[in-house]
Amino acid sequence: MTNCEKIAPLISEYVSGTLDAKNLSVVQSHIGQCAECAKLASDFQSLTEALGNVPSKQPSLNFDGNLAKRLAELPKPSAKPHLSFSNLRSVLSVSPRRVMRQTLAFTAVVALGGLFLALNMRSATVDNSDILLAHCVQQHRIDAAAQPLSDLSAQALSARPDTQDPKTDALSDINDSENL
Amino acid sequence: MIGQWARDAVNFTQGICVDNPDKVLVNRCLAGDDYAFSEIIGRYKGKLYNYILRMTSDAEDAEDLTQEVFIRMYSSLDSFRRQSSLNTWLFRIASNICIDSYRRNKKHKAIAYSLDEPAFGDDSSESSHEAPDISYEPHRVFMRIETAGQIENALKKLPEKLREVVLLYDVEGISYEEIAQIADCPLGTVKSRLFNGRAQLRKLLTDYTSN
Numbered sequence: 001m002t003n004c005e006k007i008a009p010l011i012s013e014y015v016s017g018t019l020d021a022k023n024l025s026v027v028q029s030h031i032g033q034c035a036e037c038a039k040l041a042s043d044f045q046s047l048t049e050a051l052g053n054v055p056s057k058q059p060s061l062n063f064d065g066n067l068a069k070r071l072a073e074l075p076k077p078s079a080k081p082h083l084s085f086s087n088l089r090s091v092l093s094v095s096p097r098r099v100m101r102q103t104l105a106f107t108a109v110v111a112l113g114g115l116f117l118a119l120n121m122r123s124a125t126v127d128n129s130d131i132l133l134a135h136c137v138q139q140h141r142i143d144a145a146a147q148p149l150s151d152l153s154a155q156a157l158s159a160r161p162d163t164q165d166p167k168t169d170a171l172s173d174i175n176d177s178e179n180l
Numbered sequence: 181m182i183g184q185w186a187r188d189a190v191n192f193t194q195g196i197c198v199d200n201p202d203k204v205l206v207n208r209c210l211a212g213d214d215y216a217f218s219e220i221i222g223r224y225k226g227k228l229y230n231y232i233l234r235m236t237s238d239a240e241d242a243e244d245l246t247q248e249v250f251i252r253m254y255s256s257l258d259s260f261r262r263q264s265s266l267n268t269w270l271f272r273i274a275s276n277i278c279i280d281s282y283r284r285n286k287k288h289k290a291i292a293y294s295l296d297e298p299a300f301g302d303d304s305s306e307s308s309h310e311a312p313d314i315s316y317e318p319h320r321v322f323m324r325i326e327t328a329g330q331i332e333n334a335l336k337k338l339p340e341k342l343r344e345v346v347l348l349y350d351v352e353g354i355s356y357e358e359i360a361q362i363a364d365c366p367l368g369t370v371k372s373r374l375f376n377g378r379a380q381l382r383k384l385l386t387d388y389t390s391n
Contacts, residue, residue, distance in 0.1 A: 008379075040382075047378055050327060059226070059246060064221070074255060
């Protein structure tokens with residue numbers, strides 16, 4: 001590799017102005033002696049200036065509207081579940097023994113909770129049915145006391161006559177014919 | 181209503197006056213401020229569009245892919261690590277999108293850039309004998325535009341990785357370190373790609389002018 005081939009990559013940095021002091025003096029001294037490398041440096045300088053002045057173009061007037069339409073189809077970023085890489089790593093780094101311990105503790109808590117609830121529900125059911133029965137008996141007594149003795153519904157079924165009085169039957173027939 | 185306007189005005193002023201407006205805008209975006217997101221679009225759409233246009237050489241694709249950059253940004257804003265600047269992050273997304281697009285297109289059509297194709301458009305015969313002109317004299321403005329056209333054409337002929345670095349460094353003015361993050365390669369690779377890209381551009385432009 002000739003000296004020029006070694007220097008050439010540094011010339012690119014020299015044009016960019018990013019060479020350190022040591023390499024800068026090496027390149028400057030070489031350019032002072034080598035016309036070809038001096039031409040390379042000059043061309044690179046012209047090229048970088050021209051690239052910096054290439055006119056920029058603008059996207060179409062529909063750009064913002066089209067982008068808005070596409071964005072509207074996306075969910076809001078805040079609606080997404082937030083799982084950072086560090087969170088994921090901490091989840092993955094849990095030891096199996098710790099998982100077993102946590103699982104057993106969770107199972108015990110669930111079992112105790114279930115037992116407690118079952119007992120409570122059973123006693124609650126018994127208490128509630130006793131109260132309801134007592135309330136019904138009480139209500140029945142009040143209703144029976146309020147009804148007159150002539151009312152057949154207030155009498156026991158065994159005490160009611162099997163056949164009705166003929167007079168009462170005739171009266172009911174008249175009533176029925178009146179209704180017609 | 182007036183309160184909302186006042187908040188918008190304060191946010192807008194904050195975005196302009198602080199040392200790192202991008203950081204403020206990102207924080208506001210994360211807080212659900214759509215106005216900040218549109219600010220970011222306004223700041224970056226031109227730069228990203230020009231970069232992608234020169235990478236893809238297709239205006240319609242460039243517009244679509246530039247929108248894709250903002251969509252990806254919007255979707256993954258909560259995963260944005262503040263180790264790099266917003267500028268670096270957006271150009272990295274753009275770079276990845278260009279690579280994806282290049283690979284997709286490569287499957288469908290063979291892209292062959294021929295050095296024999298007309299170098300300077302329809303009126304190449306008139307401009308082909310002009311030396312590259314970087315002067316700023318008013319009477320040479322037309323010639324300078326022709327030179328810009330020559331550069332655009334020469335850029336299209338560069339290999340993708342070299343073009344990426346040349347565009348980011350010489351056109352966008354992004355530092356070596358940031359380009360290393362964007363292109364996901366070591367610093368030395370950025371420098372060597374820049375040198376090779378410039379050398380190839382020089383050769384292409386010398387060939388044009390000598391023709």
